[in-house]
Amino acid sequence: MNAILSIAKTTIGEAIRRKVLLIILLIGVLFLVIAPGLNVLSARSSFAVLISFTLGVIQLTGAVIAIVLTVYLIPNEIERRTIYTILCKPVHRWQFVLGKYFGAVGALGLMMLLMTGILLLVFKIMQPTATFDVLGEIARGPVFFFIQMSILAAVAMCFSVFASPIVNFFLSGGVFMVGTLFSPVFQDLANNQNLAGPVKMAATAIHTILPNFAQYNIQNPIINQGVTIQSEQLYYVGLLGYAVMYIAGLLIGAILIFDRREV
Amino acid sequence: MKLKSPVALGILALAVLGQGGINRALFPLWEKNFSPRKGDLRGLSGDQLLVALAGFREMIAGILWVRADTYFDQGNYDAILPIIRLVTMLDPRQIDVYATGMWHIGYNFTDEQSRSDRRYIPSALALGSEGARNNDYTYELFFETGWLWYHKIDDNYGKAVEWWKEAQEREDMQTARKNILTMALLRDGKLEEGLALYNTLLTDAEKKMADATNQDFQIRQNRDTLESNMDNLLVRMAQRGYFARKGGYEKEWKYDTDPPYDVGFSAQVVVEDRKILRVEGTWNVQPVGTRIRIVLRDAMDVNDPGFVAAGMDWDSKSTVDLDPEKDVTFMQDGLFVKNQAFYRRIDMSRDPTMYPFTKEKYFVEFYYNPRSAPPHIQDRFGFSGEGMGDKNYLNTEIREGQRVVYARLELTRDQILRQGEWASKTPVIRTVNFVPTGTSSQQEVFEVPGLRGAAAAPGQPGQ
Structure with missing residues (x-):
C-alpha cells in the first residue's frame, strides 16, 4: 500500500509541474472567470446560461486534462528509463500501475476542485443570495464529472500500457466521444422491437462493453431547475458502483497486459 | 505480493459483468431524469x-x-x-x-x-x-x-x-x-x-x-x-x-339582455391605392372602445372543413415549422369604434412578404364576438350574444352556441393591386345597408354619454 501511495504522490507532483496541463487548466479557469460576462448579454435565462456554460467548461477541461495527463504516464517512464529504478525496488508492476492511476486521478481531482471552487465563487458573486443548498446542488455536477473523468483516465491508462501517447490520445478521445454519444443510441437499438435478433444482441453487447459516459451528464436538472428526479440517491450510488466496477476492470486489464510486456 | 492471473481474470470477469448489469439498470433512470431528451438535430451545423x-x-x-x-x-x-x-x-x-x-x-x-x-x-x-x-x-x-x-x-x-x-x-x-x-x-x-x-x-x-x-x-x-x-x-x-332562462321563467321579468339590441352594422371597403384599403362603417353602440375584427384572406370554399370564418385552422401544425406558408395572405386588424362608427386606413403595400396576394380572389370578413367583449358590454349583449342583434349580419352558425356579427365581402386580386381594368377605377365594396358616415373627416372627438343624462359642458361640474 505504501508503494502505491508513494508512486501516486510522485505522480501528483509531476502532474502539477507539467506546463501543458497548467496551460489547459488556466484556459479553463479563464473561461470560468469570464462566464458572468455572458449574463450581461443574456437578460433572459441568465441562470441557465451561466450554469450550462460553466459546467460545460469544467467537463471539457476535465476531459482534456484526464487524457493528456494519463496518456504520457507510463510511456514517459519507459522512454526515460526511470521505470527501471522503480521496478528494481520491491514494487510490483500492479502496484506501479495502480500508483500511477491514483496519482493521475488525484491530480485531476485537485484541478477539478480548483475549477469547481472558482465556479462556486463566481456564482456566489453573481447571485449573492444563493444559499449553501443551491451551491451544493451546482457542485453536484462537477462531482459526477470527476467520476466520469476517472473512468476516462482508466481508459487512457489501459491503452497507455501498449499504445504510444499520440495513438492513445485519439483512442481515448474516441472512446469518450463514442461512450457519450453512442451509448444512448446502442441502448435504443437494443430496445428496438423491430430489429432482428442478432442486431439487437450486437447492440446490447456493445452497449454493455462501452463505457457509458453519457449517464454522468446529470447537469440538466441543475440548469433547468424544478425537474422532479426519481430515485435520485439510488441513481447516484449506482453511478458510483458502475465507475468502481468499470475502473477495476480496466485497471486489471492494464495490469495483466503490463505484466506480460517486456520492459 | 504478486497478482495471480486466475484471480485477476476472475475479478475482471466480475467487474465486466457487474458494470454491465449496473449500466442496464441505470440507463433508463438517466433517460427519464437527466437526459436532455431526444431532439431532432438536423438543423445544426x-x-x-x-x-x-x-x-x-x-x-x-x-x-x-x-x-x-x-x-x-x-x-x-x-x-x-x-x-x-x-x-x-x-x-x-x-x-x-x-x-x-x-x-x-x-x-x-x-x-x-x-x-x-x-x-x-x-x-x-x-x-x-x-x-x-x-x-x-x-x-x-x-x-x-x-x-x-x-x-x-x-x-x-x-x-x-x-x-x-x-x-x-x-x-x-x-x-x-x-x-x-x-x-x-x-x-x-x-x-x-x-x-x-x-x-x-x-x-x-x-x-x-x-x-x-x-x-x-x-x-x-x-x-x-x-x-x-x-x-x-x-x-x-x-x-x-x-338563471331565468335556465329555469324557464325568463318571460316573467325584463332582464338586461332583453330585447336583443340591434348593433346596426354596416361597412364599406375602398381600395384607395395598390394594397391600401380604406374601411369605414357603422356600429350603433355608444360606449367607446369596441373593436370589430376585420380579416382579409385568400378566398376558399366556405364548405371546406378547414375553413374557419374570420380565422384560420390555428391548430393545423403538429410539428414546429418556422417558415409560414409564403403564398398565403392573411391580414387581421381591429376596427376601433368611436361615436358609433369606425374608420381605418389599412396599408399592406410595404410588406410584400406578409401580404403576397398570389390568389385570384379574397374575402374581406367583419366579425364581432360578444364573448371577447368587456363585461360592461356583455352586460347588454349577454355572455354569448343573447342580448345582441343585427338586422342583416347576425350569425348563429359560424360559432356554435353563439350569436356573432359576421359579414363577408369579396375582392379580386386585380382590384387589390389596382391593375387591369381597375388601374384607373377605384374598387368599392360595401354591405347592402351602408350609408356614408363621414367618419374619415371627423375630428378626434369622443362623445362620452353621462350616466345621469346630458354631458357636462367643458369646465362645468356634471349634472
Missing part, C-alpha cells in the same frame, strides 16, 4: 453537431441563447427563429426558451402598421405543444400555450380551457394563475363550470387562510379577489337572465 453530440448539448444551447439575446437587442427578429429551434432541440428542458419563443413567434413579426403576422401562430402553438410534452412535470408551458389561445387568438376559448385544465393538474401552478381558468370557462360559455371552479378555489383559499400562521397579505388578497369575482359573476348571471 457540422461543428455545432459535433460539440452537441459530445455531451455538451446544454452548453451549446446556453451559448446560442446568448446569441439570441443579442439579436433581440438588435431587433433582428428573423435571426432569432432558427436559434430558438436549435436551443429547444439541444436542450428541450429550457422552459424559458420555449415560452419566449412562442411569444416571439406569435407576437413579434409585424407589418409596418404593427399588425402581427398570424401565419406564424400555428408554429407558435406547435412549439408550445412540443415544449409542454417535453416538460410535462410543470404547468408553465401548458399555461403559456393556453395564453396564446386566450389572448392572441382571442376567439376559440375552448382550447384555452383545455390547456389550462392541463396546467391546473400540475402541482406547481401559481395560485393567482389558477383563477384565470375561470375567465376562460366564462368566455367559453361554460358559466356553471366557471362558477363551480370559483367556489372550489374560494374554499381552498379560505382553508389556506385558516391554516396560515401569519395573515399573509397575498393569501388574504387572493381570497378577497375570488369572493369578489364570484359575487360579480352571480350578479351578472342573474341580471343577464341566465
